[in-house]
Amino acid sequence: MPSNFAYLVLFLWPVVVFVLFAKRPVNEALAWSIIAGYMLLPQITAFDLPLLPAWDKPLVPSLFAAIMCYSLLQMHKAQSAGPAPARAPAPRRGMQKKLAIDDFTVRRGRVLFWALLLLLFGSPFITAITNREPVSEGIRFISGMRLYDSFSLNLDLLVSLLPFFLARRFLASPESHVVLLKVLAIACLAYSLLALWEVRMSPRLNREIYGFFGHSWSMHVRYGGYRPILFLNHGIWVAILFALGVLASAALWRHHLTKGSAGKWLLASLWLLGVLILCKSVGAIAIAFLLLPVMMFFGSRLQLLTAAVIAATVMTYPTLRGADLIPTDRIEAAFAKIDPDRASTLRYRFNAEDLLLERANQKPLAGWGSWGRNRVSNEKGVDATATDGYWVIVIGVYGWLGYIAQFGLLAAAPVLLAFNKSRLNLTPSTVGLTVVLAAALIDLIPNATISPVVWLLAGALMGRYQTAVAAAKAVNPRLARA
Secondary structure (H helix, E strand, C coil): CCCHHHHHHHHHHHHHHHHHHHHCCHHHHHHHHHHHHHHHCCCCCCECCCCCCCECCCCHHHHHHHHHHHHHHHHHHHHCCCCCCCCCCCCCHHHHHHHHHHHHHHHHHHHHHHHHHHHHHHHHHHHHHCCCCCEEECCEEECCCCHHHHHHHHHHHHHHHHHHHHHHHHCCCHHHHHHHHHHHHHHHHHHHHHHHHHHHHCCCHHHHHHCCCCCCHHHHEECCEECCCCCCCCHHHHHHHHHHHHHHHHHHHHHCHHHCCCHHHHHHHHHHHHHHHHCCCHHHHHHHHHHHHHHHHCCHHHHHHHHHHHHHHHHCHHHHHHCCCCCHHHHHHHHHHHCHHHHHHHHHHHHHHHHHHHHHCCCCCCCCCCCCCCCCECCCCCECCCCCCHHHHHHHHHHHHHHHHHHHHHHHHHHHHHHCHHHHCCCHHHHHHHHHHHHHHHHCCCCCCCCHHHHHHHHHHHHHHHCHHHHHHHHCHHHHHC
């Protein structure tokens, strides 16, 4: 049961957001509001209001960051109102071709974006219409869905994707990508001190500060020690966050190599890597060791290609999994060499995926809907397996329509940026951000570690792709004069 202090912090967080926007630039304030809110606010602490989303950790940072961004945008428009600028001269023939290419790139990105949004917010209505019948299995009875439930699903989706929309609008520039990487790295460095305390003293900060422990204690005792949980869902969430911090610091190291201030970011990356190892989460450690050499030693083209391949694989994972094209036996054998216990856990998850995917295939178009209708139960109506991977949750609840929409918004930008690298003048910070996002996408296969931070990364990259013309003009003065 959350303490009164937990509710107090939740209700005071808007003040923190207002102060950040008053003191810092918009892009930095937005990044700190979302990332710090995710790291520090209490879990399972909510104030439910009728017909409105719950006042909780996912809502408060994003909602008030959106309010501040909109307010500042309106103020800027009012201050900059004046006579219309003179019309620019027509571009020369050589520039016309270049701008036509860039304009096509932007239009293609916008069409894709709006198509995915239409699919995202339209599919819950199909889900509700196709799930009017109740689910009755043993002692489990779940009533059929109503049209009202589709609005509830859309409201949940809107709250979850607010960081994506904000980042797409306010974190799309190369300079903002540097800011986003810095905020993520610095936040992880500060968080690492709390994590080390829990590694030594046991994961009890959440209980001592907010009055409750949000998970099973046994899951956080491993290898003769503890793994931190801090204020997140689980130790796995903490570990993947530090993996993103490791890669963000390495991306900043690459970005600052020519400026003489790169050494501190290399040290930060190594420090966070050590903290990640102490988190004792094999999956996140493997992701960091897989992508850290890519970040540090590969050129921009290979980094983008790696991120694009990962993103494309994640987007098509259900198809590959259903066609037995994912070498699950080899993956399990590789993990068995590292830790037999983790290999058995992985086998359990693969078996669970098979069962959940089989159930999802019974309603492939729009899924089973909410309230646990997508879960697999035995003859007594008791859950027969855990539901871990985010991909299998989405495809079970929303079907292929919802899966394409959500994972398209998450994973499309790295693919599009990789295909248009030569035209978009991508900076090392943007390239590094695609690798950081790729790391987060990999972890959505075995775990449901979706978070506002992941949506923030995806939105920043989608915004970069959709502002291709403006960025190209900023880099190329000839285009700016055209």
